[in-house]
Amino acid sequence: ARKIIIDTDPGQDDAVAILLALASPEEIDVLGLTCVAGNVPLDLTAKNARIICELAGRSDLPVFAGCDRPLGRDLVTAEHVHGKTGLDGPDLPDPVMPLQDRHAVDFIIDTLREQPAGTVTLCPLGPLTNIATALQRAPDIAGKIRGIVLMGGAYFEVGNITPAAEFNIYVDPQAAEIVFKCGAPIVVMPLDVTHKALVTAARNDAFRALGTPAGIAVAQMTDFFERFDKAKYGSAGAPLHDPCVTAYLIRPDLFSGRHVNVEIETTSELTMGMTVADWWGVTGRAPNAFFVGDLDAAGFFGLLTERLARL
Numbered sequence: 001a002r003k004i005i006i007d008t009d010p011g012q013d014d015a016v017a018i019l020l021a022l023a024s025p026e027e028i029d030v031l032g033l034t035c036v037a038g039n040v041p042l043d044l045t046a047k048n049a050r051i052i053c054e055l056a057g058r059s060d061l062p063v064f065a066g067c068d069r070p071l072g073r074d075l076v077t078a079e080h081v082h083g084k085t086g087l088d089g090p091d092l093p094d095p096v097m098p099l100q101d102r103h104a105v106d107f108i109i110d111t112l113r114e115q116p117a118g119t120v121t122l123c124p125l126g127p128l129t130n131i132a133t134a135l136q137r138a139p140d141i142a143g144k145i146r147g148i149v150l151m152g153g154a155y156f157e158v159g160n161i162t163p164a165a166e167f168n169i170y171v172d173p174q175a176a177e178i179v180f181k182c183g184a185p186i187v188v189m190p191l192d193v194t195h196k197a198l199v200t201a202a203r204n205d206a207f208r209a210l211g212t213p214a215g216i217a218v219a220q221m222t223d224f225f226e227r228f229d230k231a232k233y234g235s236a237g238a239p240l241h242d243p244c245v246t247a248y249l250i251r252p253d254l255f256s257g258r259h260v261n262v263e264i265e266t267t268s269e270l271t272m273g274m275t276v277a278d279w280w281g282v283t284g285r286a287p288n289a290f291f292v293g294d295l296d297a298a299g300f301f302g303l304l305t306e307r308l309a310r311l
């Protein structure tokens with residue numbers, strides 16, 4: 001199984017991404033969850049991550065709290081999407097499992113140094129503050145990363161928090177710039193693909209019909225989470241942004257994209273956090289990321305439903 005660290009700001013869609021990983025031990029070995037401030041402040045993301053571990057029956061998993069604010073900007077949160085708790089929808093019990101004492105950034109650095117080089121994949125599902133801080137503090141880890149598979153950015157779909165930027169990149173553009181320049185192989189799940197991973201009513205009924213605590217909780221999270229995108233974009237349902245990352249690790253054949261050069265806007269207030277992806281190869285700049293543009297939605301939801309049934 002591929003060893004991963006999930007860096008996350010749960011977030012209903014983060015929660016589904018984590019559940020999918022934990023339900024897939026043959027393909028994915030989750031070494032730990034590192035939490036970051038994003039959708040809601042850090043104390044809530046660190047709490048929500050543990051709620052999800054317990055829902056999956058994995059109170060043994062180490063969960064770490066990381067950076068509580070972006071590198072150089074004030075924290076922007078997304079309660080308007082995810083609710084006050086960040087995980088509004090289901091009524092899940094407060095976690096009993098502990099938060100680890102070690103800082104998330106130290107866990108990321110230590111793990112990449114301890115494990116054989118080229119074996120650990122980082123899976124960021126929120127702002128890139130923890131990953132960038134680790135790279136800044138320990139530049140030697142860049143060459144040890146097997147790959148970074150992240151949710152963030154947009155090309156044709158442009159933005160969801162501003163007209164020009166996607167939330168995860170917008171919250172910490174400086175961090176994103178450090179990550180995109182680090183030299184490790186990067187796979188990006190931008191809004192262009194995640195807006196095709198829509199939970200329609202029939203797909204949500206399939207989650208609910210599993211009748212398990214995880215299946216029911218996912219359906220309830222979606223019931224809450226879909227309001228925003230339905231009202232704002234007239235979408236058919238909630239986009240499962242972050243689960244695209246963990247689904248890619250299991251079934252990369254469900255996704256297609258291009259190796260492109262991606263630069264991050266870090267100075268213009270108007271387009272702050274924009275992912276300037278050279279989709280048409282007009283700049284001659286070397287590709288630094290595999291930018292995904294499409295997925296087999298039926299295959300994706302089939303996989304997700306089958307795996308959630310295992311929890």
Ligand code: BDR
Pocket residue numbers: 011012013014039078081125126151160166167168241242
């Ligand atoms: C991203 O922002 C958050 O609201 C979601 O959890 C996802 O990671 C989508 O723009």
Ligand code: CA
Pocket residue numbers: 008009010011013014039125126242
């Ligand atoms: Ca997220």
